[in-house]
Amino acid sequence: MSPSPTALPSSFRDARSGFVFRAGGKLYRQVNQAARPDYDALMGSGLYEELVAEGLLIEHEEVELPGSSPDAYRILRPSELPLISYPYEWSFSQLKDAALTTIEIQKRALARGMSLRDASSYNMQFQDGRFVLIDTLSFETRKEGRPWIAYRQFCQHFLAPLALMSYRDLRLNQLLRIYIDGVPLDLASSLLPSKARTRIPLQLHIFSHAKAQLRGGDGRPSGSGKSPSISENALIGILDSLRKGVEGLNVGLSRSTWSDYYEEADHYSPETFEDKKKLVESLIDQIAPEQLWDLGANVGLFSRVASGKGIFTVAWELDPQCVERNYRIAKKEGQTKLLPLVLDLSNPSPGIGWANKERQDLIGRGPVDAVMALALIHHLAVGNNVPLPLIAEYLAKLGHHLIIEFVPKDDPKVQGLLSSREDVFDDYSVDGFESAFGEHFTILRQDAMAGTARLLYLMESKTA
Amino acid sequence: MKRNRLFLLAVMVIAFNTVMLPSAHAYLDPGSGSYIFQAVIAGALGIGVAVKVFWGRIAAFFSGIFSKNESPSTSTEE
Incomplete structure (x- = not known):
């Protein structure tokens, strides 16, 4: 392989931690020296074994590749997926399952002193009939008092599109094709009916959240000059609230043009x-x-x-x-x-x-x-x-x-x-x-x- | 449970109307707002959790009293 492997076009957003590349037709993930503490914590805390055993995280093996760059701490060979699919190609229940899996992973990570730094729906992929997290470098050691860095992403990638599909129309998953970082919350707020506000998790994590975003960094509580600090219990409270929000959303199946195709098929005996x-x-x-x-x-x-x-x-x-x-x-x-x-x-x-x-x-x-x-x-x-x-x-x-x-x-x-x-x-x-x-x-x-x-x-x- | 929900909602509404006043700036980074926002709702959800525990204890106290009162009558019925 070449001395400095080229990252795949999908793998540039966290270049400091590592990247995914192909060599000899196989897929690898390089863990950079900079990500060494977090990677070691994932592997050493028992979180990796737990998540893999539960089918929540993609399995990998550590391999030796000649000519790896000096930045490389480890080279991983994750199990390969037959197809990468995208959230704008998923139906409601698929996006919902991916959301609940993300929450479950974050809860287990918190219990072991770690936290997800991404909650991107693109990190969730279908393997053997269920969704798994494919980004092994998404975990970081949780810093005491720090809010969940991926909270906004979770709301935009999962909660907002699910609410729109549930309250308005299944076809609104197509918004994810336009907005690669999830549905902007102010847009979701303006598209959702007001009855969606009666659900506390939606009122909180979409409507009020959108308002807070519009204030940006100026939205800090008055008088505080330092970064906000929240307890682990409060983080769990937020996760539980997000989970309730997701679990409370459903869609009924109507008789669409195609779904009765076989039942009504008059063109076949x-x-x-x-x-x-x-x-x-x-x-x-x-x-x-x-x-x-x-x-x-x-x-x-x-x-x-x-x-x-x-x-x-x-x-x-x-x-x-x-x-x-x-x-x-x-x-x-x-x-x-x-x-x-x-x-x-x-x-x-x-x-x-x-x-x-x-x-x-x-x-x-x-x-x-x-x-x-x-x-x-x-x-x-x-x-x-x-x-x-x-x-x-x-x-x-x-x-x-x-x-x-x-x-x-x-x-x-x-x-x-x-x-x-x-x-x-x-x-x-x-x-x-x-x-x-x-x-x-x-x-x-x-x-x-x-x-x-x-x-x-x-x-x-x-x-x- | 209903009372908890109402209480929580009231806390939220007060919190957002006093702390979060909207003003649209197209080039603001929504991430920083989200970050601060969590600290605000963390407090509110914390109160919610506390209220839940508090009501749970009261309910447990009274159900304890009633079950003590009820237990003899239950046994006589048997």
Whole structure:
């Protein structure tokens, strides 16, 4: 490896403590000499063992790498995650679980004389069916009397977006795509209904907190010239209040456009449905992927065909209600290989943050072994007017293999889309589809689906 | 519990109306306000915790008296 490894674009905010880098295809975290006391305290206090044993913190091993920089105190090799996902891709319950996990970690840290210096939702990632903290260098030895440095971040990253999603609309998680450091509290205050104020934790940590922020450093209690000091019990009181605030927020599942898709499916007979499942399964077996992205996954019926085989499967879906429902079901089922995430494929997650590189776009997190696009093409081509060659070009970059269903124009679902728009889709035909996709893929298999005119293809990307 | 909540809310409202008066400055660092703010609510939450403990003790005292009074009648019923 090179003598001075380069930090990943997501790992520059705490350069004094250390950074994450890749070498030889593996992920490492350098602990700098400056972070030595805090790192030793984490490892020596028993906190690391406790958190790892409880599945709250990512596990790592200390390794020797030749040519490490003189700043390096330790080089860690954390266990690798199949995918980094972002809070604007999470449903309500995912963000809520990540929030409660953060509070739990901070409580355990306080009990061992330490404290989290970040409460960033980006530090929480999905591993084996639950959220874990991935930033091992987030811990510091607690200084007596010092307030929780990450309090503001917790409110902006978790409490405010959860309250907005609960009181207003699930889609407001998209605010996190605009505000990388969480929803500004004055904005949350102005968007939340006044009835949210009747909940003490929300009144305190969002509304009053926002007011205090507007005063900035001048907001110190009158007459005090020194830094504020608070006891450990008061810190626990604040954490308990935050937890009550988070736990008190919920969302009900309404009948959204998509969440009843399978129940109301008039385009399949039960036999066709089972047939399709078997066909999909055989194609998945043929590819034997380690990771599969199911695009337009709805509540993840077909995603489960893959995840049931131990394949890490991401169920990407536009409708946050479906993602919420899918996540709740997955949790009940104890799924460890299925991750439902929100994604609008007509406007996929972009690169955001500093230089647009801090958080990766969708393509940057691929290509994966297999992409599945079942009953999706007509929504992109007809519903969103994206020409077939552009769809083929994009999908070819996302995965090495593609399982894709072609839904012909006379299908009731396409007819439904065409009923409200002019049919300007002359190329939308089997020939047009095969010619567009043939440019970017080698078509390996084409199967007819019994009982429908739909076709299922297996393709291999020429570009990924 | 309800009484605790009301009391806590009253303390909060008084605290914020006297200490925290809003004035918008777009370039203020919200972090410093958050930092100070914690010290303010820490006191209020501390009072809340104290009140909780206090009420808990009173409740325990009276439930102790009542359970002592009630215990003979309970035993006679058996």
